[in-house]
Amino acid sequence: MVHTSNQIWQKIASAEDGPTGITRDAIAVRELSKGYPSRDGCCVQAIQQTTFSVKEGEFVAVVGPSGCGKSTLLKILAGLLPPSKGEAFLRGTPINGPRHDIGVVFQSPVLLPWRSILENVLLPVDVQRLAGDRHRKVALELLNLVGLQEFAQRYPWELSGGMQQRAAIARALIHDPPMLLMDEPFGALDAMTREQMNLELQRIWLERKKTVLFITHSIPEAVFLSDRVLVMSSRPGRITDAVTVDIPHPRRLEAMNLPEFCAIVSSIRGQFHAKGVLDA
Amino acid sequence: MHKTRDVALTVAIFCASVLLGELIVRALEVPTYILPAPSKVAIALWRGFASGLYQKHLFHTLTETLLGFLLGSALGLLLGAAVALNRYVEYFFYPYIVMFQSVPKVALAPLIVVWFGLGMKSQVLNAALVACFPLIVNTIAGLKSADEDRVNLMRSLTASRTQIFWMLRLPSALPFIMAGFEVAMIFALIGAIVAEFVGSQAGLGMLIQSMNFNMDVAGQFSVLLMLSILGLLLNRCILLIRRRVLFWDPSVKQQIEQERVVL
Numbered sequence: 001m002v003h004t005s006n007q008i009w010q011k012i013a014s015a016e017d018g019p020t021g022i023t024r025d026a027i028a029v030r031e032l033s034k035g036y037p038s039r040d041g042c043c044v045q046a047i048q049q050t051t052f053s054v055k056e057g058e059f060v061a062v063v064g065p066s067g068c069g070k071s072t073l074l075k076i077l078a079g080l081l082p083p084s085k086g087e088a089f090l091r092g093t094p095i096n097g098p099r100h101d102i103g104v105v106f107q108s109p110v111l112l113p114w115r116s117i118l119e120n121v122l123l124p125v126d127v128q129r130l131a132g133d134r135h136r137k138v139a140l141e142l143l144n145l146v147g148l149q150e151f152a153q154r155y156p157w158e159l160s161g162g163m164q165q166r167a168a169i170a171r172a173l174i175h176d177p178p179m180l181l182m183d184e185p186f187g188a189l190d191a192m193t194r195e196q197m198n199l200e201l202q203r204i205w206l207e208r209k210k211t212v213l214f215i216t217h218s219i220p221e222a223v224f225l226s227d228r229v230l231v232m233s234s235r236p237g238r239i240t241d242a243v244t245v246d247i248p249h250p251r252r253l254e255a256m257n258l259p260e261f262c263a264i265v266s267s268i269r270g271q272f273h274a275k276g277v278l279d280a
Numbered sequence: 281m282h283k284t285r286d287v288a289l290t291v292a293i294f295c296a297s298v299l300l301g302e303l304i305v306r307a308l309e310v311p312t313y314i315l316p317a318p319s320k321v322a323i324a325l326w327r328g329f330a331s332g333l334y335q336k337h338l339f340h341t342l343t344e345t346l347l348g349f350l351l352g353s354a355l356g357l358l359l360g361a362a363v364a365l366n367r368y369v370e371y372f373f374y375p376y377i378v379m380f381q382s383v384p385k386v387a388l389a390p391l392i393v394v395w396f397g398l399g400m401k402s403q404v405l406n407a408a409l410v411a412c413f414p415l416i417v418n419t420i421a422g423l424k425s426a427d428e429d430r431v432n433l434m435r436s437l438t439a440s441r442t443q444i445f446w447m448l449r450l451p452s453a454l455p456f457i458m459a460g461f462e463v464a465m466i467f468a469l470i471g472a473i474v475a476e477f478v479g480s481q482a483g484l485g486m487l488i489q490s491m492n493f494n495m496d497v498a499g500q501f502s503v504l505l506m507l508s509i510l511g512l513l514l515n516r517c518i519l520l521i522r523r524r525v526l527f528w529d530p531s532v533k534q535q536i537e538q539e540r541v542v543l
Contacts, residue, residue, distance in 0.1 A: 078436045097438075104436045110429045113528040114451050126447070127437045155528060 025089070026179055026211035027054040027077065032086035034072050046072040048236035049086070054213055056091075056178075059205055061214045061222035062230045062239075063268065069237025070215045071107075074183045077213065078104050090179065100128060103172030103210075105182040109164035111156035111171075118143065118152040121170045128175060135174060142170040145204060162193040169204070179211045186221070195253055198224055206250055219268050220256060229264070231271055243268060316498035325502040333487075338506060340482040341472055344400055345514070348407020349468040353461065356412035360419025365445070381413045385471055389478040403475040403483065410471030411464040418460030422453025455529045458522040465514045473507070 032050045035043040046069040054060045064070050075081040076088055079098040088095045090102065103124075111120045118139055125135040143149050146166040148159075156164055165185055172180055185201075186194045202225060205212055216222050222229045223245055231241040243264055247255055255261055298318045304310075305317040312320060328334035359377060362369045389406050396402040426449045434444045476485025484503050491499040526532045 075432075080432055080435055098436045100438060102436075104433075106429060106433065108429060110427075110433045112430065112448070112451070114454075123447075124437045127434065127439045127443055157528070157533065 024056070024092075025053040026056045026058070026091055027052075027060075027213060028087075028089040028092075029053065029073075029077075030087045030089075032073075032076065032088055033084050034069070034076060034081065035084045045236035047076075047083075048238045050238050052230055052239050052242070054211055057209055057211055058228065059212045059214065059226045060228045060230060061216060061226035062232055063216055063219055063222040064232030064237070065234050065272065066217055068232050068234030070217075070232060071183055072237070073232075074104075074181050074213070074215055078102060078181055100175060101177050102179045102181055103175070103177040105165075105168050105172045105180065105185045107184045107187055109156070109161070109168040111164055111167060113156055116153050116155055117148060117159070117167050120156065120167055121174055123171060124175045130175060138176075139170070139174055142173055143167075145173075145207070146170045146200065162189050162197060165189065165197065166200070169201070173204075173208065173210075177210070180213070182212065182214045184216055185214075187216070194221070199253065201225065202250060219265050223261060223264050223268070224251060224256060229268060231268055233275055241268075241271060313495055313497050316501055320498040321501045321505065324496075324498040325505065328499070328502060334503075334506065337482055337484050337487045338510070340400070341469075341476070341484040341507075342510065344403040344407055344472040344475075344483065345465075345469045345510075347400075347404045348472055349411050349465050351404065352408035352411030352468060352471075353415050353464055355408060356415025356460065356464065357419055357457070359412070360416040361423060363416070364420045364423035377416060381416075385410045386474050389475050392475065393479040398479050398481050403472045403480060406475035407468040407471035410474075411468040414463040414467060415457070415460040418456040418463075419453060422456030422460075423449050425456065426452040455526055455531070458518070458526055462515065462518050462522070465518050466511055469507070469511055469514065 029050060029052050032047060033045065034047040035045050038044045050073070052060075062070055062073065072081065076083050077090070077095065079095050082096075090099070111117075112123070115123065118136075121139045121142060122132075122135060124130075125132065125139075140149065140152060143152055146169055148163060148166055148170065151159060151163065151167075156167070159167065165188075169185070186197045189197060198221060212226075214222070214225060219229075223243075226245055229243045229245060230239045231243065232238065233240045245261075245264055247258065247261060301318045305315060310317075316324075325334075363374050363377070364370075385406060388409065389402075392406050392409075393402045396405060426444075430448055430452070431444065434448050439447065472483070473485035476483040477489060480486045484507055488500050488503050491497075491503065523532055523536070527536075
């Protein structure tokens with residue numbers, strides 16, 4: 001499993017990537033680095049020279065051990081952090097701050113307790129001063145989509161963790177962004193709820209045709225959901241491999257028992273073993 | 281079932297302690313000018329209200345307290361917000377605010393009376409000055425308490441600083457601000473009474489002083505009783521507002537939940 005950097009480059013870049021590839025890709029990241037100043041003044045590299053791209057409508061998962069800079073990567077793409085070096089583009093335009101064409105789902109639902117579920121879903125509409133009446137209808141449809149139609153008037157603390165995260169997904173979709181950035185959205189949920197949420201996310205993705213960048217530390221989750229899995233190593237964080245998952249959507253939970261599914265999972269796991277991230 | 285029992289118990293405890301006080305004062309033959317028996321205090325209270333004297337002064341003190349509370353709260357909120365939102369204001373002006381607040385207001389009251397006279401203006405101003413500090417401190421702490429994840433969420437939605445303030449920082453600060461209101465209301469009452477002591481033409485504080493000159497101890501006790509009941513009622517008003525505003529706050533939710541269990 002040793003690649004030359006050229007081979008990796010070819011695997012990571014999307015197929016029709018050429019000189020004009022940047023404009024066609026939903027997300028394009030070139031030689032991106034991010035360092036933080038550490039306590040002794042020296043620089044801690046969170047992300048180093050990372051390059052990848054995501055096609056319009058593609059579901060790409062980034063999998064890596066904790067502390068490998070996955071969340072930093074997402075914050076840069078969401079426009080919350082400036083990169084130290086390199087470039088990042090969303091749909092052909094460079095990222096220089098938060099923007100309207102993405103929806104972000106964080107690790108925790110981050111719902112505002114003084115707003116009802118419906119009002120929480122409408123938060124982006126209020127912030128971006130979009131038409132209220134029209135989006136109220138959209139919000140109710142989205143709550144229907146995530147199975148929370150009966151909870152519109154409830155408050156976040158009256159809902160379970162999984163339900164809260166579903167509300168957060170509805171909120172990320174309300175302004176109909178073409179791209180979704182998800183940062184370990186189901187990390188805090190129990191295994192059964194998590195599988196349920198994976199199925200629902202797949203359904204939403206197939207229905208809404210969004211480009212999704214999904215960050216997780218669960219290899220099976222990454223393989224189950226995505227078209228392509230980007231493997232990220234830690235210290236410094238960089239993408240070391242891209243694995244295409246050739247299992248047709250919609251996938252059912254039983255797909256996890258398919259030999260090709262298991263082969264992909266174990267090959268990715270093998271890469272982490274080789275780097276000593278996981279115990280053999 | 282439980283509620284009627286609780287009310288009955290409250291009344292019983294009150295009656296028992298009043299009766300006990302009456303018995304002790306009578307048994308030990310304590311002179312009225314040292315400690316009046318509850319019955320004497322009750323008579324003084326009844327006479328005060330029957331003659332219309334107490335209503336007049338009570339209304340005066342209540343007006344001062346409420347005006348002082350409103351003025352002090354507005355001042356506290358503005359100063360607190362300025363300090364919390366602007367680090368230059370914090371660096372250059374906050375030390376003066378703290379220095380000013382370290383001065384006991386009792387020591388300031390005579391000056392205020394010299395500047396603004398014996399009228400209501402002085403008492404309202406003193407009440408406001410005493411009431412504003414808890415609000416400054418709590419507003420600062422509250423506005424700085426906004427959760428980092430929530431700030432990031434708002435930023436990712438392209439919210440401006442003003443939007444983040446109104447939609448996130450201010451609501452997040454409300455539990456602190458409501459606690460500040462609770463203290464400020466009582467402080468406003470104290471500030472008003474202190475100003476009345478120093479010099480006033482009306483109010484319960486002035487009434488206590490004039491009764492003190494006349495050795496009317498039972499009367500003083502009746503006014504003190506009124507003051508404490510007034511304080512309690514004002515505090516309850518704030519708590520009622522707090523419950524409506526902070527229905528989402530864990531402390532209020534817990535309280536409502538407990539009451540549901542008791543009932």
